[in-house]
Amino acid sequence: MTNQDRSPEVPDRLQPAGLRSWWVATGVAAVVAASLAGLVMGPASLGVGEVLRELVDGLPLVDVDSGLGVRQKAIIWEIRLPRVVLGLMVGAMLGTAGGAYQGVFRNPLADPYLLGVAAGAGFGATTAIVAGLGDGIGVFDAVPMMAFAGALAAVALTYLVGSAGGRLDPVTSLILAGVAVASFFTAVQTFVQQRNSETIRQVYFFVLGQLRTAGWNEVLLITPYVVVCLTIILLVRRRMDALGVGDEEAGSLGLDVRRVRLVTVLAASLGTAAVVSVSGLIGFVGIIVPHTIRLLFGSSYRVILPLTVLFGGAFMVAADLVARLALQPAEIPIGVVTAFLGAPFFVLILRTTRGTR
Amino acid sequence: MTAVVCRGLRVSYSGVPVLDGVDLEVPAGGWVTVVGPNGAGKSTLLRAVGGLVAASGEVQVLGESVDSLPRRVLARRVALVPQEPVIPSGMLALDYVLLGRTAHLGFFEAEKEADVAFATAALEDLDAGPLAGRVVETLSGGERQRVVVARALAQGSPVLLLDEPTTALDIGHQQEMLDLVDRLRTERGLTVLATMHDLTLAGQYADQLVMLDAGQVVASGSATDVLTDENVGRFYGAQVRVIDDPSGPIVVPVRRGNLT
Numbered sequence: 001m002t003n004q005d006r007s008p009e010v011p012d013r014l015q016p017a018g019l020r021s022w023w024v025a026t027g028v029a030a031v032v033a034a035s036l037a038g039l040v041m042g043p044a045s046l047g048v049g050e051v052l053r054e055l056v057d058g059l060p061l062v063d064v065d066s067g068l069g070v071r072q073k074a075i076i077w078e079i080r081l082p083r084v085v086l087g088l089m090v091g092a093m094l095g096t097a098g099g100a101y102q103g104v105f106r107n108p109l110a111d112p113y114l115l116g117v118a119a120g121a122g123f124g125a126t127t128a129i130v131a132g133l134g135d136g137i138g139v140f141d142a143v144p145m146m147a148f149a150g151a152l153a154a155v156a157l158t159y160l161v162g163s164a165g166g167r168l169d170p171v172t173s174l175i176l177a178g179v180a181v182a183s184f185f186t187a188v189q190t191f192v193q194q195r196n197s198e199t200i201r202q203v204y205f206f207v208l209g210q211l212r213t214a215g216w217n218e219v220l221l222i223t224p225y226v227v228v229c230l231t232i233i234l235l236v237r238r239r240m241d242a243l244g245v246g247d248e249e250a251g252s253l254g255l256d257v258r259r260v261r262l263v264t265v266l267a268a269s270l271g272t273a274a275v276v277s278v279s280g281l282i283g284f285v286g287i288i289v290p291h292t293i294r295l296l297f298g299s300s301y302r303v304i305l306p307l308t309v310l311f312g313g314a315f316m317v318a319a320d321l322v323a324r325l326a327l328q329p330a331e332i333p334i335g336v337v338t339a340f341l342g343a344p345f346f347v348l349i350l351r352t353t354r355g356t357r
Numbered sequence: 358m359t360a361v362v363c364r365g366l367r368v369s370y371s372g373v374p375v376l377d378g379v380d381l382e383v384p385a386g387g388w389v390t391v392v393g394p395n396g397a398g399k400s401t402l403l404r405a406v407g408g409l410v411a412a413s414g415e416v417q418v419l420g421e422s423v424d425s426l427p428r429r430v431l432a433r434r435v436a437l438v439p440q441e442p443v444i445p446s447g448m449l450a451l452d453y454v455l456l457g458r459t460a461h462l463g464f465f466e467a468e469k470e471a472d473v474a475f476a477t478a479a480l481e482d483l484d485a486g487p488l489a490g491r492v493v494e495t496l497s498g499g500e501r502q503r504v505v506v507a508r509a510l511a512q513g514s515p516v517l518l519l520d521e522p523t524t525a526l527d528i529g530h531q532q533e534m535l536d537l538v539d540r541l542r543t544e545r546g547l548t549v550l551a552t553m554h555d556l557t558l559a560g561q562y563a564d565q566l567v568m569l570d571a572g573q574v575v576a577s578g579s580a581t582d583v584l585t586d587e588n589v590g591r592f593y594g595a596q597v598r599v600i601d602d603p604s605g606p607i608v609v610p611v612r613r614g615n616l617t
Contacts (some may be wrong), residue, residue, distance in 0.1 A: 014489055014490050016449075016451055016452050016455050016468065016473055017449065017452045024402060078589055101588050119470075153433075200519045206587075226599070233431025235465040235466075236465065236467065238462075238465065238467055238468075239459070239464065241445070241448070241452065242456050242516055244443070244445030244446075244448065245442065245444075245445060246443040247454065248409055248439075249437075249439055249442065249443055250459075251428060251460040252407050252432065252437040252439075253432055253456055253457065253460060253512070254428050254429040254431070254432025254433065254459050254461075254512075255428065255459050255460075255466075256428055256429075256431075259606065294447075298447065299445070299446060299447035299448060300452060302450070318564075327569070340498075
């Protein structure tokens, strides 16, 4: 058989794994729908048409009268939109970081907190709250800064300890180092928290996560990190499938395995540290979103990671909506909502896709 | 021209020597098969030629030292078919073969049409075209082995390392696989360095056999020189009868005590 006479069983349209345009369109639709719901719904109810006109009016060089009053405009631009945008960024970053970790560690249970980011951030935030530094606003609030510093310190420590792994293979030693460092930081955090029980409620809120915004400050604070880190992860995704054959075989294919892993871990950890510093420790998203995408759209990281950016963001905004509205005027921590909604949804996906791939 | 040269090759795992001063040459376009008992160091020898283990001594591929070549450059010279390839879950054969193009892509680069065409052609060269859309995990042993070899072929490397390419196959598929490899070698001028357990097949397909024992070369040359009752008896601890046949020596095991 020559290369020319292709066997009839091979459909000519067989394409290698990659994004199909309707998948992306579905993801964009999910983002738009969730965002619109996040803007329209709330204690002050606004019409979809009014909100859309107001958004269009906000575009440069466009002038449309939305018919909304000053107070309603402020609700859209200063309260709901920043919160929606923050939700999109946090969900996209946590989901994608989780997916990226699962790829480079070849471990389906890897989540963005695997290397100690959460414990480090928790320790940093607790320290700031206990020291009474948590009363500033936005950029000047010490809690996000300390959380960010704690998260980065924990990952750096994990990497240092993990690369001196001795007899273990590099992945195992890194994961074990993460467990050790996370336990250590959690222990110190718990100790500090117990000694200062008057701030326990504030600490508790950070640990369960909350998309609390004061205007656009949080969004501005994390945008550079999220944009850069997501871009890097999305670029490296093309090499991530090759890691599926194991380090040695990937090396024989010409892949610099260490470099792929290092670049990915750096980007995912930095991005995660940035978002948890403003959102607190929202769990579950980093595991459940990439796995749901995998079940629905296939196992290639070329597909999983870009779609996770879209669906992770949409999922987070939807979860935040429930967190805000379910027990109005009280707010449920968003981490509770992501798990409460995400777990049954995941079971549903797991059951309906069984045996189809 | 010599495609692969090893001189005084030594490899140890945690202080235990696995290869102990191996000298080996594979002429360009030739087929050399390494035989030897379990633990003789056959797989390690292939991994050393592929630059996958720390080795002392000299290993050259196409005239350049393996140590001096970056991963990507080396992978464009040498492709390895591992004994037990790791199959990623849920991956289609086409995507699996496309992994062979990794060494031809930049760190952030996507595969182009030409790479997909290369992978498709590799599958078809192994009569595995119809498998392109199948999930690799669900293939039979014979089909899977052809897909793995197709991946190595898609790498476009002139030197092919085959680690026990027939171990998981029945006798018909063993012959089919080796015939395919031999045809590709002739058509594309590939150089083959393989390891094999089946001594008869090893002798029938290789230009030259190298027998390893305890990390050292104990016999090398044509199949008739290497596959003798004495060599197989001494280094494998096996009781065999070697029958001369026009296709090469046939090594038949004989139940102990029944040799007359």
